[in-house]
Amino acid sequence: MDRARPPGSLLALLTAALLAVPGVTALSSAARAADADVLTNGGFESGLDGWTCTAGTAVNSPVHSGSSALQATPAGSDDGQCTQTVGVQPGSTYTLSGYVRGSYVYLGASGTGTTDVSTWTPSASDWQKLSTTFTTGATTTKVTVYTHGWYGTGAYDADDLSLVGPGGTGTGTGQPPAAPTGLAAGSVTSSSVALSWSAVTGATSYTVYRDGVKSQTVSGTSATVTGLTASTAYSFQVTASNDAGESAKSAAVTATTGAGSGGGPTGLPGHALIGYLHSSFANGSGYTRLADVPGSWDVIDLAFGEPTSPTSGDIHFNRCPVTDCPNAESDADFKAAIKAKQAAGKKVLISIGGQNGQVQLTTTAARDTFVSSVSDIIDTWGLDGLDIDFEGHSLSLDTNDTDFKNPTTPVIVNLISALKTLKAKYGPGFVLTMAPETFFVQNGYQYYGTGKWGGQDPRCGAYLPVIYALRDDLTLLHVQDYNSGPIMGLDNQYHSMGGADFHIAMTDMLLTGFPVAGDANNVFPPLRPDQVAIGMPASTNAGNGYVPPSEVTKTLDCLTKKTDCGSYQTHGTWPDLRGLMTWSVNWDRYSNWEFEKNFDAYFG
Known part of the structure; x- marks a missing residue:
């Protein structure tokens, strides 16, 4: 017998007694089945x-x-x-x-x-x-x-x-507003398009879409989309939203940006070769003078600017001393080589960090010191911009930081602020690139910090907030697809270094987008293909994960033509993929320029 409920006869007596109390009525069937x-x-x-x-x-x-x-x-x-x-x-x-x-x-x-x-x-x-x-x-x-x-x-x-x-209270069952009308393009530059549209009754905000991807949300009836590629056609739409939801998209309007200083963002060619030049240290690859770097290299990252201490924010760039690099050029010749490269349309950047250069901007004071000291390096040498190569524990997520769109970890918040300040200071021609390891980016697909995945390394996905915040200012992202453990791809299979499959899977994630830590409501959006280059070692001496030229070609064929993809099937085809990055120019020279020659043969 169920001792938690009175027998039927007793229940009837209790009900009758309750109904005899003034003001008490029988429960309706609707209330019993709410x-x-x-x-x-x-x-x-x-x-x-x-x-x-x-x-x-x-x-x-x-x-x-x-x-x-x-x-x-x-x-x-x-x-x-x-x-x-x-x-x-x-x-x-x-x-x-x-x-x-x-x-x-x-x-x-x-x-x-x-x-x-x-x-x-x-x-x-x-x-x-x-x-x-x-x-x-x-x-x-x-x-x-x-x-x-x-x-x-x-x-x-x-x-x-x-x-x-x-059943609901009825306060949330309104209708989304109508789709906006009158969308028109106004002022157009080489990197921006101004848009305006007619107001929609009942709308509280508007969302602008660029080529189908959310670009920004505004409260008024105008917006300027920035960070665009010169001489490129874009399609824009806008939606209206209120408490009940988002409207359908407006009719599309297209606009073509003006001609810039070259064929792509900040004057880069359609397909670019990026390499790191050992400028502050010596190793077995030998010292390569900047003037001797062949013309195929479009972006040259001077490695490295390093901090005086991990948390100081004070960055210095000391060129390799003649005691270690006997054939190193003088400062005057180094500056002259920078100007000659720039005159030939090349970009020369200072790369901050590297394996031994841990940078942790834990305070706003360190952030401000970082901005001023990096500015001094750029101004002293007349450089085109900055490459962020933070490794080690430079970026680690606090345990409560689980939303990459709204980070709270100080070292991440301060880095974002510093990079935005530098971009604003130098203007649209400032070249900003990043070279995170796969651990910091693609591993965010499965893990993101320690708050959600107790025990996981807090570096998992730690670059994602920085990339997201700077997505409209970022010239290039070239993840280091080397010195990496197995990483899960969008096919939910683990991929390991050593062949084209790893590079294809890792790059497909960047160009397709992915839910962070498996959260379908927290999706890292795809990057533009002109922002993405693939990071590879130049030779077996340069690092774990080297693949021969034939595998490099298979990687490019799959991503740009969707041919020869092997076991991994991509989610798209990206002929505008920017190109390749390698560690390093010095190691490629040591290997008789094998990496450079393969790039030239593929892209002509």
Whole structure:
């Protein structure tokens, strides 16, 4: 017998007694069954009524039940998301479920007031049920339910979605605003486009999309998109948002940026060769004079500027002394070689960090010292910009830092501030590049700091906040695809150094984007292909992970032509991939310029 409940006769007596109390009435059937499906048109029988979709449509086949279902096709940088904002009760538990088909299909809820949730399947050839639960916050009256696929993985289907829980208060069931009209391009420069559009009734903000990718959100009816490539056509759209959600995208407007000083950002050629020159130290590769670096090298990173102490922020650049480098040129000849390279259209940068140059900007004072000392180096030698090569524990995430879009770790916040200050000081011609290790970038796909993945190295993904914050100012990102352990790719397989497969998988992640630490609500967006170069060792002497020229060619064929891809299939084709970076010019010279010759043969 169930001792937790009175027998039927006793229950009847208690109920009768309760009803005899003045002011007490019988419980209605609605109150006894408060839980209900609060979604509108979760079976898509009324088309997309109630839903806002970027690339969705209602189809009659395949369906899980009824006569209609959702089908959405991610394309380019669009993941095919559909959303619906519904009213909910504060402090209540809800179950979100639905049936999906396809690869990398996500179902989730945001704005819960507690922990946003999502569930997904990597592969569902037939209908598969997804389900998750959440509890709303103490003041939460609306949540947004969404489903989406993944970039380049093909169409997905969804049907019979439901959100079961207490009925909403009605305050969150409004409609998103209408799509903006009147979008027009105004002033255009070699690196920016000014946009304006008509106001939308009920809109509280507007989001600008550049070639399908979110660029910025503003409160007014105008915006200027910066960080663009010279002599390049761009497509822009804008959406309007309010508490109920985001509108459909406006009609697109195209604009072509003006001619810059060269064929790409800050005058770089369409395909560039980047190399590090050992300028402050000697090793087995021998010293190479800057004037003797062949003309194929488009960006030359002077290695290295190093700190006087890890936390001082004070960076110095000391050229290799003649005791270690007997054939080193004089300071005057070094400056003359810099000017000669620049006159030939090359970029000469100071690279900060390296294996032995740990830099930790733990305070604002260190940040300000970093800005002033780096500026002194750039001004003294007449350089074109800065390369960030922070390694070791220069960047490590605090345990509570789990959102790369809003970092709180001081060393990361201060570095972002310092780089933005330098960019603003020197203007649009300032060349900013970064050379993180895979550990700091792609490993963020699986792990991100220690707050979410207890016990994991806090360097996992630690560069992601910096790259994201500087994405419109970043000239080149060339991750070091060497001296690396196995890294998981977007195919959820681990990839190891030694062949084209590793470089293809790592680069595909940068150009496709990826959820950080598996969180579908925290997606690191794809970089432009003109911002990405692939980092490789120049020879077996230069570091672990060397691949012969034939594997370099296979890598480029797969990424730029989608041929010879081997076991890894990319999520796109990027003929505008910027090029290759290598450690180092000196080691390539030691190997009879093998790396340079292969680059020249491939790109002509």
